[in-house]
Amino acid sequence: MQVDKQPLLSINNLNVAVKERNLIHNLSFEIYPQTLTCITGENGVGKTTMVKAILKNFNKNDSVRATIKRSQLQYVPQFRNIDNDYPLTVRDFIGLGLQKSIRPWLSKKEKQVIQKIIKMTNLQELAKTPLGKCSGGEQQRVFLAQALVSDPKLLILDESTASLDKEAKFLLLDVVKEVIKQTGTAVIFITHDPILVKTYGDFDLNISNHHGMLSALKGVK
Numbered sequence: 001m002q003v004d005k006q007p008l009l010s011i012n013n014l015n016v017a018v019k020e021r022n023l024i025h026n027l028s029f030e031i032y033p034q035t036l037t038c039i040t041g042e043n044g045v046g047k048t049t050m051v052k053a054i055l056k057n058f059n060k061n062d063s064v065r066a067t068i069k070r071s072q073l074q075y076v077p078q079f080r081n082i083d084n085d086y087p088l089t090v091r092d093f094i095g096l097g098l099q100k101s102i103r104p105w106l107s108k109k110e111k112q113v114i115q116k117i118i119k120m121t122n123l124q125e126l127a128k129t130p131l132g133k134c135s136g137g138e139q140q141r142v143f144l145a146q147a148l149v150s151d152p153k154l155l156i157l158d159e160s161t162a163s164l165d166k167e168a169k170f171l172l173l174d175v176v177k178e179v180i181k182q183t184g185t186a187v188i189f190i191t192h193d194p195i196l197v198k199t200y201g202d203f204d205l206n207i208s209n210h211h212g213m214l215s216a217l218k219g220v221k
């Protein structure tokens with residue numbers, strides 16, 4: 001696989017700290033369009049804090065330079081508690097990802113966008129199901145779908161597969177790969193699962209001993 005040589009995100013000597021405790025020193029790496037970069041490392045090394053630092057410094061100084069706007073980046077957080085009786089349907093929940101308009105109803109174009117995303121994320125059969133009745137894996141696909149309606153150029157998935165069984169993990173990552181192929185978006189995926197890194201990753205940014213190292217996987221050039 002040949003990557004686009006123009007990175008959409010360049011991290012340059014970023015220092016990541018929490019409450020004056022340094023977690024990561026002088027971190028530098030690049031993210032390229034249409035690639036999946038896994039962020040790996042032991043619990044507590046600072047993966048989530050690093051992502052927060054990227055969001056905070058986004059195009060504000062040289063430590064985080066992007067060729068995209070902040071509005072073209074979507075972050076899917078690790079935890080979102082959905083009660084069993086959460087009433088919004090999958091389709092309506094996905095629609096919440098649209099930019100707010102003054103109209104209380106969806107335009108024909110907006111409906112078409114949602115329909116396209118529902119198809120891309122394999123949620124056709126669940127579109128009318130209340131989100132609270134969906135399984136954990138299905139809910140993760142819905143969170144992904146909601147993030148996709150604004151047509152992001154970079155998606156950050158924070159341990160989206162953490163609570164899923166093996167089959168659901170692979171199903172979700174198959175969908176992520178298809179999304180990358182169809183939309184050209186880049187994905188940063190925080191994970192503890194070496195099999196997923198090996199199966200799906202184009203790059204692995206491993207963080208240990210306060211430093212990060214990016215490696216290309218599977219013949220990525």
Ligand SMILES: Nc1ncnc2c1ncn2[C@@H]1O[C@H](COP(=O)(O)OP(=O)(O)OP(=O)(O)O)[C@@H](O)[C@H]1O
Nearest residue numbers: 018019023041042043044045046047048049050192
């Ligand atoms: N707001 C905060 N106040 C104090 N300490 C914090 C805060 N946020 C994170 N930390 C600490 O910073 C360290 C890094 O946390 P972070 O969540 O970034 O790690 P992580 O690599 O994402 O871990 P995990 O894989 O377990 O999710 C941890 O020791 C955590 O307890």
